[in-house]
Amino acid sequence: MTTVAPSTAVRTYLDHLSVERGLAENTLASYRRDLRRYLAYLDQVGITDLSGVSEATVTEFLARLREGDADHQPLSATSAARTVVAVRGFHKFALADGMVTLDPAGAVRPPRPAKRLPKALPLSDVEAILEAAGEPETPLTLRDRALLEVLYGTGARISEAVGLDVDDLDLPPGEPGGTVLLRGKGGKERLVPLGSYARTAVEAYLGRSRPGLVASSTPGGALFLNSRGGRLSRQSAWTVLVRAADRAGVSADVSPHTMRHSFATHLLDGGADVRVVQELLGHASVTTTQIYTLVTVDNLREVFATAHPRAR
Template identity: 80%
Template structure:
């Protein structure tokens, strides 16, 4: 297989991911970048056929990722792992599609990133931020309070929250339809505080904002009547945290982490939290159980008479 044929094979794989697997645009962009770098590695090694790729070729590529080169800085374990996953997926697809009989990447394991515990806010900080968001009593303040209540009340990603349309809300049933990664939809419950904040915003504030624009189905609008952007939503949270006197770094993802951590701490089953967060694998969600274990360990260390050194 020549280099041009290799390029076509990669393009075919990316088309497969886009059309048949429905991967999100950002994920596809990452795969495209990773496989372009891999193709460059094969070219440097003088390999122009898929059958010419060996396990050591893929392993050497992983080493280069971690060490870096003149054109690329060294990659951390998480970034290198993502790239290796892209390469493994490509070779597996090539075998399944009949482009080759050899899968040289099957035994090359991605590096394991160090487990990082999610940063969750204490409930008191979350409540202070929510109160601060709506304190001004203006239409934009009503929007801000509703937005942050939805983020914390559903565990939504920031892109899912700003992507909400009015028809995605069923406030009588207390549910919200979220569209996650790869256009996957999930129906999640939303609590009474968020329902009340959203109802207040929809009836008292959103009509005035709609009048500033050309009409849009978006739930959360900017001052010009258009859909609120992710950057603006991020700024809403930053300002509310500042007004609330919460000094640690707070992002929309912090509210998502807090949502999950508070559920686990409250006794929720990890698989229920997985469904609410829209995680494809329960393994992704299980990191939140580590937070609970840490909390238990701290309580044990301070409360048990035989735990102290």
């Protein structure tokens, strides 16, 4: 097989991406930048023939990306992964085009980005937000308190909470709590317990606030209504939470997902089994829920480091 210079192969590949695959100019510029760095590395290690590239060559290039060098800052896992994807695509093309007989990059896996741990609020912040949502007591603040108690008390997604109908509640007389039927992704339903605090707030809203908000146009028994009698929107519910957090003086970024994360984390901190939390959150796989266990492990490490006499 004839010798193929890496720079020639890269030009051919970029032409292929531009002409045959029609990639956007911004995407092409990204490929060009990543492959230019790869070519510089191949030149640095003395590889002038594309067939001289081995799996070890590509693996070492990935290590250089993560470590950085005199001319480049270390790349994050996400940025390094993007560059490796460009290199893998290039070598796959070179093999398919007959430039080489082996693909040295096929077995090199891009680095996985670090898992982002969910941000959970301390219980004191959650309680301050819930209190602030209900003050001063008006029809709308009764609704707001009930909404946020349901979000935190059930771990509901914001879309699930605003999608609730009155008939989705089961509040048996003489019992402190109840249940609520949540409809999650893909139309999957789950029955979630409603604690006494959430039930008290919901009953206060149903008895003293919602009747005054109902209008002739109110859709099919929607639970949470806006001031015009329509179903409360996701955006409005988000605003309810943000305003309550501001009034409570909570400086952390707060979103409906924050309440859901806090629900899960506080349950696990309290000793709940991860599979129970999985069911409550409506996760299809326990793997999705297990990211919350990383948060509680961090809490354990903190306690250990400060409390154990030989921790340090």
